[in-house]
Amino acid sequence: MKRRIPYRTFLKPEQLPKCWYNIKADMKELPPPLINPATMRPVSLDELSSIFADELARQELNCTDRFIEIPNDILEYYETYRPSPLIRAYNLERRLQTPARIYYKFEGGNTSGSHKLNSAVAQAYYAKRQGLSSLTTETGAGQWGTALAMACAHFNLPLTVYMVKISALQKPHRKAVIESFGGKVIPSPSTTTAVGRKILSADPNSGGSLGCAISEAVETAANTPNCRYVLGSVLDQVLLHQSVIGLEAKAAMDSLDEYPDIIIGCAGGGSNLGGLICAYMGDKLNKRAHPHFIAVEPDSCPSLTRGQYAYDFCDAGRITPLARMYTLGSGFVPSGIHAGGLRYHGMSPIISKLYHDGHIDEARAVSQTSVFDAAMEFSTAEGILPAPESAHAIKVAIDEAKKCRESGERRVILFNLTGTGYFDMSAYIQYHAKEMTNHSPSDEELCAGLKSLPKLS
Amino acid sequence: MKRRIPYRTFLKPEQLPKCWYNIKADMKELPPPLINPATMRPVSLDELSSIFADELARQELNCTDRFIEIPNDILEYYETYRPSPLIRAYNLERRLQTPARIYYKFEGGNTSGSHKLNSAVAQAYYAKRQGLSSLTTETGAGQWGTALAMACAHFNLPLTVYMVKISALQKPHRKAVIESFGGKVIPSPSTTTAVGRKILSADPNSGGSLGCAISEAVETAANTPNCRYVLGSVLDQVLLHQSVIGLEAKAAMDSLDEYPDIIIGCAGGGSNLGGLICAYMGDKLNKRAHPHFIAVEPDSCPSLTRGQYAYDFCDAGRITPLARMYTLGSGFVPSGIHAGGLRYHGMSPIISKLYHDGHIDEARAVSQTSVFDAAMEFSTAEGILPAPESAHAIKVAIDEAKKCRESGERRVILFNLTGTGYFDMSAYIQYHAKEMTNHSPSDEELCAGLKSLPKLS
Numbered sequence: 001m002k003r004r005i006p007y008r009t010f011l012k013p014e015q016l017p018k019c020w021y022n023i024k025a026d027m028k029e030l031p032p033p034l035i036n037p038a039t040m041r042p043v044s045l046d047e048l049s050s051i052f053a054d055e056l057a058r059q060e061l062n063c064t065d066r067f068i069e070i071p072n073d074i075l076e077y078y079e080t081y082r083p084s085p086l087i088r089a090y091n092l093e094r095r096l097q098t099p100a101r102i103y104y105k106f107e108g109g110n111t112s113g114s115h116k117l118n119s120a121v122a123q124a125y126y127a128k129r130q131g132l133s134s135l136t137t138e139t140g141a142g143q144w145g146t147a148l149a150m151a152c153a154h155f156n157l158p159l160t161v162y163m164v165k166i167s168a169l170q171k172p173h174r175k176a177v178i179e180s181f182g183g184k185v186i187p188s189p190s191t192t193t194a195v196g197r198k199i200l201s202a203d204p205n206s207g208g209s210l211g212c213a214i215s216e217a218v219e220t221a222a223n224t225p226n227c228r229y230v231l232g233s234v235l236d237q238v239l240l241h242q243s244v245i246g247l248e249a250k251a252a253m254d255s256l257d258e259y260p261d262i263i264i265g266c267a268g269g270g271s272n273l274g275g276l277i278c279a280y281m282g283d284k285l286n287k288r289a290h291p292h293f294i295a296v297e298p299d300s301c302p303s304l305t306r307g308q309y310a311y312d313f314c315d316a317g318r319i320t321p322l323a324r325m326y327t328l329g330s331g332f333v334p335s336g337i338h339a340g341g342l343r344y345h346g347m348s349p350i351i352s353k354l355y356h357d358g359h360i361d362e363a364r365a366v367s368q369t370s371v372f373d374a375a376m377e378f379s380t381a382e383g384i385l386p387a388p389e390s391a392h393a394i395k396v397a398i399d400e401a402k403k404c405r406e407s408g409e410r411r412v413i414l415f416n417l418t419g420t421g422y423f424d425m426s427a428y429i430q431y432h433a434k435e436m437t438n439h440s441p442s443d444e445e446l447c448a449g450l451k452s453l454p455k456l457s
Numbered sequence: 458m459k460r461r462i463p464y465r466t467f468l469k470p471e472q473l474p475k476c477w478y479n480i481k482a483d484m485k486e487l488p489p490p491l492i493n494p495a496t497m498r499p500v501s502l503d504e505l506s507s508i509f510a511d512e513l514a515r516q517e518l519n520c521t522d523r524f525i526e527i528p529n530d531i532l533e534y535y536e537t538y539r540p541s542p543l544i545r546a547y548n549l550e551r552r553l554q555t556p557a558r559i560y561y562k563f564e565g566g567n568t569s570g571s572h573k574l575n576s577a578v579a580q581a582y583y584a585k586r587q588g589l590s591s592l593t594t595e596t597g598a599g600q601w602g603t604a605l606a607m608a609c610a611h612f613n614l615p616l617t618v619y620m621v622k623i624s625a626l627q628k629p630h631r632k633a634v635i636e637s638f639g640g641k642v643i644p645s646p647s648t649t650t651a652v653g654r655k656i657l658s659a660d661p662n663s664g665g666s667l668g669c670a671i672s673e674a675v676e677t678a679a680n681t682p683n684c685r686y687v688l689g690s691v692l693d694q695v696l697l698h699q700s701v702i703g704l705e706a707k708a709a710m711d712s713l714d715e716y717p718d719i720i721i722g723c724a725g726g727g728s729n730l731g732g733l734i735c736a737y738m739g740d741k742l743n744k745r746a747h748p749h750f751i752a753v754e755p756d757s758c759p760s761l762t763r764g765q766y767a768y769d770f771c772d773a774g775r776i777t778p779l780a781r782m783y784t785l786g787s788g789f790v791p792s793g794i795h796a797g798g799l800r801y802h803g804m805s806p807i808i809s810k811l812y813h814d815g816h817i818d819e820a821r822a823v824s825q826t827s828v829f830d831a832a833m834e835f836s837t838a839e840g841i842l843p844a845p846e847s848a849h850a851i852k853v854a855i856d857e858a859k860k861c862r863e864s865g866e867r868r869v870i871l872f873n874l875t876g877t878g879y880f881d882m883s884a885y886i887q888y889h890a891k892e893m894t895n896h897s898p899s900d901e902e903l904c905a906g907l908k909s910l911p912k913l914s
Contacts, residue, residue: 007536010467079464080548080840091537091611109566111842111877153837154548173630173882180885181837380610380638383537385568420568422879425630428637 008085009252016083017247018070020240023278023350025066026285031236031353034060035311035322037454043321051218052237053228055126059237068240070122071129077121077154081110082244086252087417092381093401100404101258102397104417105249105276106384111177114387114419115272116147116232119241123230124151133226134158138188138213140167141340142174143387143419144232149183162188162216166207167340174423188213195219195317210344211316211330218319233269234314234323234348242275245416250279253414260291260414262400266392267295267304267363268341270348276416277360284359294400295355295363296392298371299440301334303327303347304363306446309356310453312346322454325352331452335439337368338427339388345449364396367438371395372431375421387419388427465542466709473540474704475527477697480735480807482523483742488693488810491517492768492779494911500778508675509694510685512583516694525697527579528586534578534611538567539701543709544874549838550858557861558715559854561874562706562733563841568634571844571876572729573604573689576698580687581608590683591615595645595670597624598797599631600844600876601689606640619645619673623664624797631880645670652676652774667801668773668787675776690726691771691780691805699732702873707736710871717748717871719857723849724752724761724820725798727805733873734817741816751857752812752820753849755828756897758791760784760804761820763903766813767910769803779911782809789906792896794825795884796845802906821853824895828852829888832878844876845884 024030033042048057059068070078089102107115127135135157139145145161152159161178165187168175175185188208189196193216199206206212214231221229232238253259263280265273273295283289297304303326312327314320327346328334334343347355354360368388375391377398378384386394393415404411421428430436441449481487490499505514516525527535546559564572584592592614596602602618609616618635622644625632632642645665646653652672656663663669671688678686689695710716720737722730730752740746754761760783769784771777784803785791791800804812811817825845832848834855835841843851850872861868878885887893898906 006470007533013463076464111836111840113879150840154840172886173879176882176886176889177842177879179889180833180842376637379568383568383607383611385634385637422570422630422634425633429629429633432633432636 005088005256007090008087009256010085011083011248011251015251017244018075019067020070021243021247021278021282022062022065022068022240023281024063024236026282027353029353029357030063031349032324037322051221051229053123053126053130053132055130056123056237059240060235071125074122074125078244081117083248084109086249089382092378095377095381096398096401096405098401098405099408099410100401101410101412102401103253103258103260103412103414105245106417107245107272108387108417108420112143112147112150113422114143114147115242115245115275116144117150118244118275119232119238119271120144120147120151121154122241124148124155124157127228127230128155128157132228134160134224135228135230136160136162136217136221137230137232138162138210138217140164140210140213140343142167142171142178142423143341145178145183146174146181148230148232149178149181152183153181159183160220161185162190162213164188164208164210164213170426171423188216190216192216193219209316209333214315215317215319218315233271234346236350238271239274239278239348239350242271243278245272245275246277246279249276249414258412259289261411262292262294262413264294264296264393264396264413264415266342266389266418267297267347267351268389269344269346270351272416272418274348274351281354281359293360293362294396295351295360296396297363297365298337298339298342298392299365299367299438300337301328301343302365303345304355305365308450308453309352311456312453314346323349325349326355327453328446329449329452332449338424339392341389342392366392366395367440369436369438372436374398384417385421386417387421388424390418393417462545462713464547465544466713467542468540468705468708472708474701475532476524477527478700478704478735478739479519479522479525479697480738481520481693483739484810486810486814487520488806489781494779508678508686510580510583510587510589512587513580513694516697517692528582531579531582535701538574540705541566543706546839549835552834552838553855553858553862555858555862556865556867557858558867558869559858560710560715560717560869560871562702563874564702564729565844565847565874565877569600569604569607570879571600571604572699572702572732573601574607575701575732576689576695576728577601577604577608578611579698581605581612581614584685585612585614589685591617591681592685592687593617593619593674593678594687594689595619595667595674597621597667597670597800599624599628599635599880600798602635602640603631603638605687605689606635606638609640610638616640617677618642619647619670621645621665621667621670627883628880645673647673649673650676666773666790671772672774672776675772690728691803693807695728696731696735696805696807699728700735702729702732703734703736706733706871715869716746718868719749719751719870721751721753721850721853721870721872723799723846723875724754724804724808725846726801726803727808729873729875731805731808738811738816750817750819751853752808752817753853754820754822755794755796755799755849756822756824756895757794758785758800759822760802761812762822765907765910766809768913769910771803780806782806783812784910785903786906786909788909795881796849798846799849823849823852824897826893826895829893831855841874842878843874844878845881847875850874
């Protein structure tokens with residue numbers, strides 16, 4: 001019991017971040033700006049403010065302020081579930097017989113079940129402060145919808161969630177959690193929007209997609225007085241809010257006198273990866289340290305490893321601004337893997353730029369069954385059942401720890417355990433029944449997706 | 458943000474309990490002993506050791522040692538998820554506009570989703586240390602089965618879980634979690650035991666009951682070499698292990714210079730209630746303080762409020778020792794409420810004795826819909842979705858806080874939030890659809906149950 005480093009490290013209240021960290025202030029080359037497809041010019045603050053709450057639009061465009069103060073009301077909410085623990089994976093290390101020291105930041109200990117709450121509460125707060133009457137959003141796997149429903153319940157703000165229809169049908173319990181927190185769930189495609197009606201008239205049995213749900217949520221926000229749309233990933237503002245993960249992780253590691261050699265995060269839209277790595281990326285950009293960053297994506301949706309770095313729409317309905325990012329094309333339809341949070345054609349522009357410029361060292365695409373193998377190894381050792389998304393990071397952390405077993409290196413590995421898998425048990429049932437499959441898209445499938453990229457003059 | 462008392466209080470490692478607290482050492486009158494129904498004499502250590510691991514049998518009969526040292530391996534496991542936070546319910550207080558100060562100990566932050574893990578790890582440890590080859594148990598709602606599967610995975614000990622068949626069918630996801638941690642789940646009644654076969658021959662479509670599952674688990678343990686049975690509630694040893702809840706709660710409250718006026722726990726078999734109140738009950742028995750204790754039970758299964766204080770079997774199959782306890786009769790079949798963990802005909806002998814002698818001041822029976830009303834008020838305020846069992850304590854905590862609003866008293870309320878409701882969403886769906894019903898048994902139904910009480914010479 002007399003370990004120098006405890007199993008769980010919680011920061012003291014006075015060590016908690018009081019500001020978010022804006023990585024863009026430390027990037028010598030900034031990500032190319034969002035483009036308005038109507039004018040083909042960079043999106044202005046006014047234009048963005050018609051989609052997002054004013055302060056969030058300002059944050060989206062802010063490239064200069066390194067630290068942005070977290071408002072008191074948000075700090076108070078963070079206090080209800082933060083700091084999240086930094087965990088030393090002693091039991092996993094023992095099982096792997098590795099000399100590596102493995103740490104993970106566990107963001108799944110709140111009822112939303114993931115890190116998504118960090119940005120949800122910020123976005124709901126700014127919307128409320130501006131006097132908005134309601135919000136809309138989309139959700140796929142449901143973690144973001146749950147987080148935003150919790151935040152809107154706290155600030156007493158009505159919320160409509162367009163939930164990918166196939167998810168709403170397959171996950172009635174996840175839908176019920178969102179409804180328990182007062183969120184109004186509309187399976188998408190729906191008859192409430194022009195986009196939805198168009199899709200339904202073409203295919204009345206459509207199960208929907210994340211891209212379609214985004215389009216419906218944006219359309220509804222635009223057509224509802226005093227309403228705005230909010231998004232749980234991809235955007236710079238989301239990475240800003242998620243920076244609390246990395247700031248806390250670094251403060252906790254510092255207190256243990258540890259510095260990671262390898263930092264690993266799963267990558268869907270980029271919210272948790274960007275949140276985890278930001279503080280350490282600041283060290284790297286300023287040449288204070290050189291940790292090795294690894295982004296992990298599903299081989300069924302390989303935007304970083306097989307996509308193009310190009311301007312693309314953020315949604316399938318092609319009504320959002322254009323972002324320059326690693327993308328498979330907004331027309332790419334990933335196979336139905338269980339890690340719904342990673343089934344996105346694009347990638348955060350900040351993450352994309354950091355990867356393009358070599359600051360994120362590596363991206364790895366891993367297969368679904370290998371991810372669930374890793375999830376089982378982890379959960380039986382560490383006693384936490386991970387979300388399929390999070391298990392992508394676990395997979396690579398275990399791979400790296402095994403390499404250390406071979407080489408004898410005592411490397412320090414840090415990854416983000418973004419969430420829990422309590423609402424993903426149908427995936428685990430399929431895995432235990434050995435009915436889980438893998439699908440890596442063929443070159444032809446990738447080409448078809450990339451053909452949907454907009455032609456820029 | 459400059460609150461004197463933080464939202465969440467975590468004990469420092471050096472403040473954690475190193476011993477369990479055995480309340481029996483402070484009881485002037487002990488609970489009457491367990492009786493062997495074959496001899497009608499108090500159960501001996503040898504007899505108990507044929508059912509339970511040796512050290513657990515010793516703990517069951519230990520009435521003299523006030524503190525029992527927690528072995529290092531158990532402390533190390535506790536370290537992976539303890540201390541649990543003591544939470545000041547600021548948001549609930551604000552919503553209720555009460556001058557009361559409400560605290561809750563949150564035991565649901567581990568993957569098993571409840572306090573059950575505290576005893577599961579202890580029982581698995583002692584079984585492993587003794588060199589046992591396997592364990593059996595039963596589970597109803599599934600929290601105990603999950604907790605024991607996690608503990609057995611940690612100590613590499615095979616486990617068979619008899620799961621009430623209707624639960625296994627209604628909760629395939631809960632079953633999958635148990636299986637993910639390596640537990641073998643057998644829906645009960647089954648053809649693997651004589652008891653099960655007898656029940657199935659009488660009713661091939663039987664959905665089973667907790668009492669039947671207990672009987673099957675005990676029978677299998679008895680017929681399997683080097684195997685023992687373990688139980689997640691009712692027993693003195695379980696209350697001993699669960700004392701970490703109350704010891705931690707009291708240490709945390711002490712550090713805040715707070716002392717509860719009212720202490721509330723839900724009561725099924727008594728494991729969480731006994732665990733929560735023990736440290737404060739020690740104060741009361743030794744006349745150091747006089748907090749008001751309230752046990753909350755479902756009005757559909759009202760063992761304390763409408764049962765008899767009598768010797769009864771712990772199982773429906775009538776093969777366990779007899780315990781003197783508040784009971785509705787082992788033949789009583791409670792209605793199908795969603796708080797499966799509270800659907801038990803009996804009550805911990807320690808809790809029963811403390812209630813009988815007036816040390817537990819009050820028992821209240823509450824209706825299912827009022828419990829879910831309280832769960833919704835709590836979850837939207839505090840951001841934690843409670844298990845239906847836990848929501849019984851919430852219901853009475855809210856009632857007491859509302860009384861303070863009327864009287865203006867600034868009373869300090871402490872309750873135990875035993876677990877989360879992530880696997881109880883079908884109950885919430887029913888509640889939201891306004892299809893949830895209440896059933897308080899008629900006097901005739903109660904009489905029928907009490908007729909099953911054994912006739913003692």
